[in-house]
Amino acid sequence: MIHAQGGRLMRDGQPLLLRGFGLGGWLLPEGYMWKLDKPCDRPRSMEALVARLSGDAYAADFWRRYLDSYITEADIAWIAAEGFNCVRLPINARHLDDGQAWPYIDACVQWGRRHGVYVLLDMHGAPGGQTGQNIDDSAHDQPELFQNPAFQDALVEHWRQLALRYRDEEMVAGYDLLNEPLPNFFAQYNHLLMPLYRRLAAAIRAIDPHHLLVVEGLHWATDFNVFDELKTCPLDGNVMLSFHKYWSEPDAESLRPFLDCAKALHMPLLQGESGENNLDWYAAAFPLYERLGISWSFWSYKKMDCANSPVTFAKPAGWEQIQACAAGESIPRDKAIRILDGFLDCVRSGARNDAVIRALTRRAPLCLPAEHFDACTGHSSRVGTAAYRISEPVRIVFADGRSGAVNFDRKAGEPQPPEENLHVLLDAGEEVRYGFDAGDACLVTVICRGPGVLLLLAGGEKVFARLTPQWQALQCKAAPTDGTLAVRVTCTEGEAALEQVSVVPC
Numbered sequence: 173m174i175h176a177q178g179g180r181l182m183r184d185g186q187p188l189l190l191r192g193f194g195l196g197g198w199l200l201p202e203g204y205m206w207k208l209d210k211p212c213d214r215p216r217s218m219e220a221l222v223a224r225l226s227g228d229a230y231a232a233d234f235w236r237r238y239l240d241s242y243i244t245e246a247d248i249a250w251i252a253a254e255g256f257n258c259v260r261l262p263i264n265a266r267h268l269d270d271g272q273a274w275p276y277i278d279a280c281v282q283w284g285r286r287h288g289v290y291v292l293l294d295m296h297g298a299p300g301g302q303t304g305q306n307i308d309d310s311a312h313d314q315p316e317l318f319q320n321p322a323f324q325d326a327l328v329e330h331w332r333q334l335a336l337r338y339r340d341e342e343m344v345a346g347y348d349l350l351n352e353p354l355p356n357f358f359a360q361y362n363h364l365l366m367p368l369y370r371r372l373a374a375a376i377r378a379i380d381p382h383h384l385l386v387v388e389g390l391h392w393a394t395d396f397n398v399f400d401e402l403k404t405c406p407l408d409g410n411v412m413l414s415f416h417k418y419w420s421e422p423d424a425e426s427l428r429p430f431l432d433c434a435k436a437l438h439m440p441l442l443q444g445e446s447g448e449n450n451l452d453w454y455a456a457a458f459p460l461y462e463r464l465g466i467s468w469s470f471w472s473y474k475k476m477d478c479a480n481s482p483v484t485f486a487k488p489a490g491w492e493q494i495q496a497c498a499a500g501e502s503i504p505r506d507k508a509i510r511i512l513d514g515f516l517d518c519v520r521s522g523a524r525n526d527a528v529i530r531a532l533t534r535r536a537p538l539c540l541p542a543e544h545f546d547a548c549t550g551h552s553s554r555v556g557t558a559a560y561r562i563s564e565p566v567r568i569v570f571a572d573g574r575s576g577a578v579n580f581d582r583k584a585g586e587p588q589p590p591e592e593n594l595h596v597l598l599d600a601g602e603e604v605r606y607g608f609d610a611g612d613a614c615l616v617t618v619i620c621r622g623p624g625v626l627l628l629l630a631g632g633e634k635v636f637a638r639l640t641p642q643w644q645a646l647q648c649k650a651a652p653t654d655g656t657l658a659v660r661v662t663c664t665e666g667e668a669a670l671e672q673v674s675v676v677p678c
Contacts, residue, residue, distance in 0.1 A: 173342050173382045173383060173384075174188060174190075174290065174345050174346060174384055175382070175384060175410050176384060176409075176410050176411055176412055176439060176440050178438060179434065179435065179438045179439060179440060180440050180465070181384075181412065181440045181467060189462060189465070189466075189467050189468075190257060190258040190290060190292070190345060190442065190467035190468070190469070191255075191256050191257055191258060191462070191467065191468055192251060192256040192257060192258035192259050192260070192289070192290075192468075192469055192470070193251060193256065193258075193259055193260070193469060193470045193471075193472075193473040193482065194259070194260040194262065194294070194444075194445055194469050194470065194471040194472050194473060195243055195259050195260065195261050195262065195280075195472075195473050195474075196262055196471055196472030196473065196474075196475075197242065197472060197473075197474055197475065198239070198242045198243045198261075198262070198276070198474075199239070199261070199262060199263055199264055199267065199273050199276060199277075200215055200262045200263065200264040200296050200297050200309065201215055201218055202214065202215075202306060202307060203217070203218060203306065203498075204475075205472065205474075205475045205476060206218070206476050207476055207477065207487060207491065207495065208221075208494075208495060208498045209495075209498070209499075210306075211498070211499075212498035212499075213306040214306035214307070214308075214309050214310065215264055215266075215297070215309045216266070216309055216311065219231070219235070221494075221497065221498055222234055222235070222512065224497075225494070225497055225502075225503070225505065225508035225509075225512070226505060226508050226509050226512060227505060230509055230512075234512055234516070235272075237516050238516060238519065239272070239276055241516065241519050241520045242474070242519055243276075243280070243473075243474070245279075245283040245286070245287075247473070247474075247483070248280070248283040248284060248286075248287050248289050249283075249287050250524070251287075251289055252287040252288055252289050254529055254533075255533065256289070257288065257289055257290060258289060258290040258291070258292060258345055258467075258469065259280070259284065259289060259290075259291055259292070259469075259473075260292040260294050260348065260444065260445075260469040261277065261280055261291055261292065261293055261294055262294045262296030262297075262351070263277065263293060263294060263295055263296055263297070264296065264297040264309055265295065265297055265298055265299045265326070265327065265330050266297065266299075266309060268330050268333070269326075274337075277293070278337075281338065281341055281343060281344060284343045285341075285342075285343045288343075289343070290343055290344070290345035291343060291344050291345060292344075292345040292346055292347075292348055292386065292469070293334060293338070293344060293346070293347050293348060294348040294351055294444075295327070295330070295331070295347075295348065295349060295350055295351060296308065296351040297309040297351075298317045298323070298327050298330075298350060298351075299316075299317060299323040299324075299326035299327050299330070300315070300316030300317040300319070300320055300323030300326075301314065301315055301316055301317055302315055302317045302318070302350050302351065302352070302353045302354065303315055303351075303352055303353065303354065303355055303358075303392075304316075304355070304358055305355070307351070307352065308351065308352075314358075315353075315354055315358050315361060317368075318354065318358075318361035318364045318365075318368075319361070324368060324371070327350075327368075327372070328371060328372060328375045331347065331349070331372050331375055331376055332375050332376070332378075332379060334347065335347070335375075335376045335379040335380040335383070336379055336380075338380075338383070339379055339380035339382065339383065344383060345384060346383050346384030346385060346386050346412065347376060347383055347384070347385055347386060348386040348388070348414065348444065349369060349372050349373075349385060349386065349387055349388075350365075350368070350369075350372075350387075350388060351388065351393075351444075352388060352392045352393045352416060352445075353365055353388065353390060353393075354390050354391065355390075355391050355392060356390075356391045356395075359390075359391075362390055362398065365390065365398055366398060366401060366407075369387050369407060370407060373385055373407055373408045377408065382410075383410075384410055384411070384412055385407070385408055385410060385411045385412070386411070386412045386413075386414050386442060386444070387399075387407065387411060387412075387413060387414065388413075388414045388415070388416070388444060389413070389414075389415055392416055393414060393415050393416040393444060393445070394415060394416060394417075396413065396415065396429055396430060396433040399413065399433055399437065402437050403436060403437065411439055412439060412440045412441070412442050412467075413430070413433065413434050413437070413439050413440070413441055413442070414441075414442040414443075414444035415430045415441070415442075415443060415444065416443070416444055416445040416446065416471075417443055417445075417446045417457070418445070418446065418447070418448055418449070419448070419449065419580055419581040419582075419583065420580060421559075421560050421561075421578065421580060422453055422456035422457035422460060422544070422580065423456075423460070423560060423561045423562075424460065424464065424561070424563075425561065425562060425563055427460075427464065427466075431464065431466075440465075440467065441465070441466045441467070442466070442467045442468070442469070443461050443466050443467070443468040443469065444469055445469060445471040446458070446461075446468065446469075446470060446471060447470045447471040447472065447480070447481070448471065448472075448480070448583050449480065449580065449581075449582050449583065449585065450480060450582040450585045450586060450587055450588070451480065451527055451528065451531040451585070452531070452540070452541050452544065452587070452588065453580055453582065454470075454480075454528065454531040454532050455531040455532075455534060455538065455540055455544055456541075456544035458470070458531075458532045458533075459533075459534050459546065459607075463546065470482070470532065474522060476518075478584070478585060479525060479527075479528075479585050480525075480528065480584070480585030481525060481528060482524065482525055482528045482529060483522045483523070483524055483525065484522060484523055484525060485518045485519050485521065485522040485523070486518045486521075486523075487518070488511060488514035488515045488517070488518045489511070489514055490507070490510070490511040490514065491511065491515070493507070493508075493511060494508070494511055494512070494515075533609050534607065534608050534609050535608070535609040535610070536608055536609065536610040536611075536614050536657070536675040536676060536677055537614075537674070537675065537676040537677060538608060538674065538675055539672055539673075539674040540606065540672060540673050540674065541588075541594065541671075541672055542594075542595065542596040542604070542618075542619075542670035542671055542672055542673055543558075543560065543561070543568045543594045543595070543596055545596070545604035545605060545606055546605050546606055546607050547604070547605045548564055548565065548566045548602070548603060548604045548605065549565075549566075549601075549602060549603045550564070550565035550566035550567075550598070550599070550601075550602035550603070551565055551599070551601070551602065552565055552566055552567045552597070552599055552602065553567075554567065554568075556575045557569050557575055558570050558575060558576070558577075558578050558594055559575075559576055559577045559578065560578045560594065565602075566596060566597070566598060566602050566604060567596070567597040567598075567599075568594055568595070568596055568597075569594065569595055569596075569597055570591075570592075570593070570594060570595075571590070571593040571594065571595055572590075572591060572593075578592060578594065579592055580592075595669045595670060595671055596669070596670040597667060597668070597669055597670075598624075598626075598661070598662075598663035598667065598668045598669075598670065599663060599667055600624070600663055600664060600665050600666060600667075601662075601663070601664075602662070602663050603660060603661065603662040603663070604660075604661050604670070605658070605659065605660050605661075606658075606659040606660075606661075606673055607656055607657070607658055607659070608652075608656070608657045608659065608675045609655060609656065609657075610652040610655065610656070610657040610675060610677070611652070611655060611677075612651075612652070612677050612678070613631075613649055613650065613651045613652075613677070613678045614631075614649070614650060614651075614652070614657055614675040614676055614677050614678060615647060615648075615649055615675070615676050615677075615678055616628065616630040616631075616647065616648055616649070616650050616657070616659055616673070616674070616675050617645050617646070617647045617673070617674045617675075617676075618645070618646040618647075618661055618670060618672075618673050619643055619644070619645060619646075619670070619671040619672045619673075620637075620639060620643070620644060620646055620661075620668055620669060620670050620671065621639055621640065621641060621642060621643045621644060621668070621669050621671075622639040622641075622663075622666060622667050622668040622669050623639065623641070623666045623667060624638075624639050624663050624664075624665050624666025624667045624668040625637070625638050625639070625663070625664045625665035625666060625668075626639055626646060626661065626662070626663055626664070626668045627660075627661070627662040627663075627664050628646050628647075628648055628659070628660075628661055629659070629660040629661075629662070630648055630650035630657065630658070630659045630660070631650030631651045631652060631653065631657055631658065632650070632651075633648045633649065633650045634648075635647070635648040636664075639666075639668055643671065649678055657675060659673060659675070661673070
């Protein structure tokens with residue numbers, strides 16, 4: 173089975189990176205994925221809304237049809253065909269109790285076995301709630317898991333049952349014990365997290381000695397200080413640390429606390445959730461995780477009416493009326509049922525966003541902002557530049573000349589606004605390098621300007637150009653090697669500004 177060894181994930185004696193998607197919205201739907209706001213922002217309120225509008229009998233059938241169609245074997249087969257090897261499956265403990273979730277967890281594991289896709293079991297909604305927010309299906313906006321010992325007992329029992337059921341299943345990647353525990357506004361309970369992790373680990377190990385245990389930091393899985401005690405008192409010998417990353421700089425500097433902690437503890441690292449941004453951010457962040465040896469899981473695989481998830485489904489006709497009902501209004505039952513039936517039709521006929529896959533994998537055709545290079549060689553000072561990749565020795569500057577922090581918060585997938593646009597400035601002797609996934613020969617284009625001379629080297633082809641003050645396109649045709657197209661851009665004289673690099677199959 174997958175296991176942690178020497179700070180890496182291993183399988184059959186070989187290092188392994190997990191790469192894939194969080195199946196958010198399936199066994200634990202969140203309101204925003206349906207374009208619903210508070211108070212209808214979590215499973216229990218979404219379930220209550222459907223029942224209020226349609227009646228209990230229809231509601232039961234609605235959820236059966238929803239669960240049968242939101243994720244299917246075809247999704248797992250497509251994930252595998254696109255070259256990914258893992259899904260993170262969010263679980264709502266409430267539907268372990270009522271039995272609803274078990275057949276779908278079983279099915280997902282079976283599909284993973286058939287298509288070579290690992291399944292990471294994620295306790296996304298623990299008994300009582302571990303965050304006190306909508307994401308864990310909290311009933312009272314409190315982290316009652318840490319307020320009521322009975323909920324901790326229930327969580328231990330849930331993990332015992334999961335371990336009993338899947339302890340011999342090799343395609344279960346491991347057990348993600350608790351999603352995003354205890355945001356800072358509930359920090360008074362922080363001291364309870366590691367004792368709970370230890371209790372869960374002991375309960376699982378009494379049944380399952382083999383599967384990987386995944387533990388997340390505090391405050392939306394961004395604070396690893398809670399793991400300091402593991403330096404002197406380990407949790408288990410087969411553990412992976414998990415962090416989540418949203419709406420911040422997609423650079424190595426922002427990952428340093430996680431990397432340093434994992435290195436000190438000799439544990440592998442998982443980026444358990446990252447996404448909900450634009451495609452340029454994806455093209456920067458996810459290849460970076462792989463260069464740093466970090467496994468990753470994109471959030472979220474499927475949502476309504478969006479362009480920044482791998483799969484999307486249309487907003488059904490009349491959905492505005494359902495949104496109004498979520499805020500307290502009512503409509504006739506027959507009308508609600510027609511709209512909800514239309515919603516299920518949309519769910520079943522979701523569309524794939526190939527552009528998202530291309531961004532995650534740097535697959536051609538792709539246009540990449542120049543500042544998202546893979547590597548660089550330089551000697552420039554970073555004083556007065558944009559606060560992005562600040563430790564790297566080539567200048568990254570705002571197009572409008574200012575300095576300071578870059579705002580990468582693009583939750584709806586919208587492009588960076590003009591005031592956030594960046595350029596790379598190269599002095600003589602400085603270079604940036606990019607790698608792209610390409611199956612055939614491509615046209616490589618660099619948008620550049622300056623008073624200087626630029627060398628473009630791509631797939632063995634060379635092009636020199638003396639630049640002008642106006643933006644221009646430096647181009648060459650190049651063939652990949654073993655599916656990878658390496659692009660190097662070097663300033664050989666003067667200074668050059670780079671705006672973007674694109675690769676398009678010829």
